[in-house]
Amino acid sequence: xxxxxxxxxxxxxxxxxxxxxxxxxxxxxxxxxxxxxxxxxxxxxxxxxxxxxxxxxxxxxxxxxxxxxxxxxxxxxxxxxxxxxxxxxxxxxxxxxxxxxxxxxxxxxxxxxxxxxxxxxxxxxxxxxxxxxxxxxxxxxxxxxxxxxxxxxxxxxxxxxxxxxxxxxxxxxxxxxxxxxxxxxxxxxxxxxxxxxxxxxxxxxxxxxxxxxxxxxxx
Amino acid sequence: xxxxxxxxxxxxxxxxxxxxxxxxxxxxxxxxxxxxxxxxxxxxxxxxxxxxxxxxxxxxxxxxxxxxxxxxxxxxxxxxxxxxxxxxxxxxxxxxxxxxxxxxxxxxxxxxxxxxxxxxxxxxxxxxxxxxxxxxxxxxxxxxxxxxxxxxxxxxxxxxxxxxxxxxxxxxxxxxxxxxxxxxxxxxxxxxxxxxxxxxxxxxxxxxxxxxxxxxxxxxxxxxxxxxxxxxxxxxxxxxxxxxxxxxxxxxxxxxxxxxxxxxxxxxxxxxxxxxxxxxxxxxxxxxxxxxxxxxxxxxxxxx
Numbered sequence: 446x447x448x449x450x451x452x453x454x455x456x457x458x459x460x461x462x463x464x465x466x467x468x469x470x471x472x473x474x475x476x477x478x479x480x481x482x483x484x485x486x487x488x489x490x491x492x493x494x495x496x497x498x499x500x501x502x503x504x505x506x507x508x509x510x511x512x513x514x515x516x517x518x519x520x521x522x523x524x525x526x527x528x529x530x531x532x533x534x535x536x537x538x539x540x541x542x543x544x545x546x547x548x549x550x551x552x553x554x555x556x557x558x559x560x561x562x563x564x565x566x567x568x569x570x571x572x573x574x575x576x577x578x579x580x581x582x583x584x585x586x587x588x589x590x591x592x593x594x595x596x597x598x599x600x601x602x603x604x605x606x607x608x609x610x611x612x613x614x615x616x617x618x619x620x621x622x623x624x625x626x627x628x629x630x631x632x633x634x635x636x637x638x639x640x641x642x643x644x645x646x647x648x649x650x651x652x653x654x655x656x657x658x659x660x661x662x663x664x
Numbered sequence: 665x666x667x668x669x670x671x672x673x674x675x676x677x678x679x680x681x682x683x684x685x686x687x688x689x690x691x692x693x694x695x696x697x698x699x700x701x702x703x704x705x706x707x708x709x710x711x712x713x714x715x716x717x718x719x720x721x722x723x724x725x726x727x728x729x730x731x732x733x734x735x736x737x738x739x740x741x742x743x744x745x746x747x748x749x750x751x752x753x754x755x756x757x758x759x760x761x762x763x764x765x766x767x768x769x770x771x772x773x774x775x776x777x778x779x780x781x782x783x784x785x786x787x788x789x790x791x792x793x794x795x796x797x798x799x800x801x802x803x804x805x806x807x808x809x810x811x812x813x814x815x816x817x818x819x820x821x822x823x824x825x826x827x828x829x830x831x832x833x834x835x836x837x838x839x840x841x842x843x844x845x846x847x848x849x850x851x852x853x854x855x856x857x858x859x860x861x862x863x864x865x866x867x868x869x870x871x872x873x874x875x876x877x878x879x880x881x882x883x884x885x886x887x888x889x890x891x892x893x894x895x896x897x898x899x900x901x902x903x904x905x906x907x908x909x910x911x912x913x914x915x916x917x918x919x920x921x922x923x924x925x926x927x928x929x930x931x932x933x934x935x936x937x938x939x940x941x942x943x944x945x946x947x948x949x950x951x952x953x954x955x956x957x958x959x960x961x962x963x964x965x966x967x968x
Contacts, residue, residue: 485787486787526828527828527829528823528829528830528831559786561785564827565827565828566828591785591786594786595786595787598787599786600754600755600786600787600788601754601755624757625821626821626823626831627831656755656757657755658755658756658823658825658828658829659754659755659756659784659786659788659790659825659829660786660788661827661828662784662785662786662788663785664785
């Protein structure tokens with residue numbers, strides 16, 4: 446580039462004498478020291494972390510086995526009592542409808558609850574009841590230790606991840622484009638991403654901002 | 665929404681809650697009622713308050729045509745509950761408003777006090793309000809307004825969370841008496857207090873903000889100890905790790921270059937601890953072109 450000057454982009458907003466600048470670690474309080482690692486979680490293009498989790502009937506589900514069968518895998522972070530899950534599973538049938546639309550094309554959908562025991566929406570009984578009430582046509586897996594949720598960087602319920610047949614993360618983000626707790630979005634990002642993957646096209650928007658309640662991990 | 669405020673004078677007479685609309689606990693939607701019923705049971709079985717109640721007021725009163733009045737939208741979360749700031753958060757959403765004004769009336773943007781950093785297990789970073797939240801909003805009374813009572817109303821929607829989350833909504837109306845200008849009244853303690861909390865422009869000599877390559881370095885230069893907290897605005901450039909880098913005695917915030925540029929670094933800087941500089945400030949470092957790697961930038965950077 447011609448712009449050596451541009452490269453020297455040191456921008457000083459406020460220049461001031463640095464005299465008795467106290468950088469005492471004791472003053473940092475709750476703030477951890479800046480770490481070299483980026484925020485945890487996966488982004489599109491990353492190899493999807495493998496996992497094995499049990500559903501509510503005790504049946505194990507392993508990501509790599511589904512991939513070996515040539516499936517595309519959709520992960521939905523779930524908490525039956527989060528208003529945004531209620532929006533998409535009860536007020537509207539967003540999740541069930543999305544699944545039904547493309548299920549015949551070799552897709553697996555796994556709902557995952559990473560809520561720790563004692564937290565809102567956690568536990569076998571509550572989730573069994575929810576699975577029946579919401580007529581969920583796909584497995585609901587419990588991740589009470591939160592390991593899988595943390596591996597993926599699941600922040601909200603819902604938070605959607607799509608793993609392509611190549612085992613790589615193809616999409617992370619919201620189910621749709623309306624973060625209201627009641628109004629469904631006009632654009633379903635997961636359907637768009639799945640259609641692209643199934644047609645061998647590039648996913649148009651591989652990252653969107655997820656919305657919802659925080660995942661209720663163990664402290 | 666960013667309409668300029670016009671100077672003026674105005675008046676409030678009453679604040680009325682529209683009937684039939686209420687917070688989540690009073691919602692007519694079955695699912696929401698179920699949710700609220702589940703959550704609003706305190707552990708000792710006593711009936712709980714709705715997580716958030718709202719009220720509205722306007723100052724000063726009465727209002728003269730051509731004046732500006734200030735609306736005060738007050739949220740009162742029950743103890744333990746929080747509301748979300750209108751900034752970049754991992755979860756939740758900030759209270760949102762649908763304002764209804766008479767023809768010709770214009771309103772300025774909502775003015776937000778600084779929210780507090782809030783970390784949850786699982787690397788979840790939010791910025792929230794605990795305790796009473798007052799949002800201010802300037803409204804211009806048109807010069808041609810006829811004397812009489814005018815209702816200004818708004819529908820609100822929010823998400824309140826504690827261990828769990830409950831959406832809420834309310835419709836509020838403020839009746840303003842438009843008439844002859846009264847003697848200028850002093851703002852109420854509530855209004856003065858809310859104004860005092862609003863973020864201010866960054867004064868000279870308090871902190872040094874340096875964009876060194878793709879890393880923004882921020883440190884205090886007023887000789888006082890105390891944490892700095894960066895609260896990213898919704899339109900801030902992407903940050904590599906706001907959770908770990910957003911608070912400390914000094915900050916090194918890595919920005920993720922995108923589309924050939926770095927930044928902008930836009931948001932609030934909270935200066936904590938001692939000294940007259942403690943407070944909340946607006947930080948707005950424009951985006952700069954990005955042509956290289958961090959290493960090159962660091963090598964070339966560092967001179968004033």
